[in-house]
């Protein structure tokens with residue numbers, strides 16, 4: 001979850017959305033990602049709102065903080081929880097709708113971000129359940145499950161035409177010595 005959440009954008013509120021209570025892991029509750037929190041009242045809110053864990057209090061998804069993102073990105077309907085992270089964007093998709101990120105306007109936006117971000121060593125990743133997918137300008141690289149400590153590495157190559165090609169691979173953490 002975010003370390004220092006950006007402020008909620010004017011006119012935005014969670015309303016009927018509770019999707020982050022399903023798709024994100026909550027360490028304090030030992031709740032895995034992809035399953036509803038036992039305290040969630042889907043579509044209505046949190047049964048322990050006043051005493052919810054710190055990570056829940058601090059979390060603001062991308063839609064909540066970005067006036068520039070259209071209403072289409074409202075997580076309850078898009079089925080995508082966007083997270084702005086230090087090195088780019090992670091779109092966490094409800095595994096009950098695993099292809100939600102491929103629909104318009106989401107896929108086109110993810111591709112546009114990818115083309116722009118890669119020039120600044122930033123990444124656009126999609127997470128669906130245990131899978132991590134790197135969205136690249138010319139392909140989507142399904143890197144499978146990421147073990148703890150694993151990272152996504154983006155490499156470049158030059159096509160015969162001179163065009164820059166991006167390829168992604170998973171770098172697993174080194175085993176402890």
Ligand code: SF4
Pocket residue numbers: 013014017018019020021059060061062063064075076081
């Ligand atoms: S996903 Fe975003 S809008 Fe939905 S409940 Fe979480 S923070 Fe609120």
Ligand code: SF4
Pocket residue numbers: 020021026037038039040041045046047048049052053056
């Ligand atoms: S404690 Fe409340 S806010 Fe936190 S994940 Fe569970 S239902 Fe959501």
